Amino acid sequence: MADHRVAEEARKALLVVKRGPEREAPARYARSAELLAAHGPNALPAEQRTPAWRRFLARYRRYMRLVLVAAAIVSLVIQEWTTAILLIVLTLLNTVPADGRPVEAGALQADEPALTGESGPAAKGTGPAFKLVARPSKAA
Numbered sequence: 001m002a003d004h005r006v007a008e009e010a011r012k013a014l015l016v017v018k019r020g021p022e023r024e025a026p027a028r029y030a031r032s033a034e035l036l037a038a039h040g041p042n043a044l045p046a047e048q049r050t051p052a053w054r055r056f057l058a059r060y061r062r063y064m065r066l067v068l069v070a071a072a073i074v075s076l077v078i079q080e081w082t083t084a085i086l087l088i089v090l091t092l093l094n095t096v097p098a099d100g101r102p103v104e105a106g107a108l109q110a111d112e113p114a115l116t117g118e119s120g121p122a123a124k125g126t127g128p129a130f131k132l133v134a135r136p137s138k139a140a
Contacts, residue, residue: 065091102126 060066068091075084102108102124109121116122
């Protein structure tokens with residue numbers, strides 16, 4: 001009995017394939033044709049690519065980037081060529097160093113209570129920020 005039902009379903013499927021789905025359910029396809037004619041195909045509009053010059057200028061909308069450009073301009077005016085070139089390269093490469101180590105320092109202090117919770121400025125120097133300590137091996 002089950003074989004008979006499977007054979008009947010296969011015969012119906014074969015008829016749909018031979019005749020095409022339009023003959024199987026014409027009302028549904030007529031409604032689809034109406035909607036297609038009224039609203040167009042169901043597709044997203046083509047994405048318009050932003051021009052390269054706009055993408056380039058969009059990089060300079062952030063304050064830090066503008067500060068670097070201003071510093072580069074001031075460096076050019078006072079003829080600090082190395083600093084100006086470095087700042088220009090940093091802005092073009094889209095990289096701004098987050099951490100640095102002073103090479104020379106006299107009495108350098110950083111006012112960073114919002115970051116560390118300290119009550120006053122922290123003294124800074126030219127040495128390493130922290131000292132690496134070797135741990136004894138457990139293989140002993």
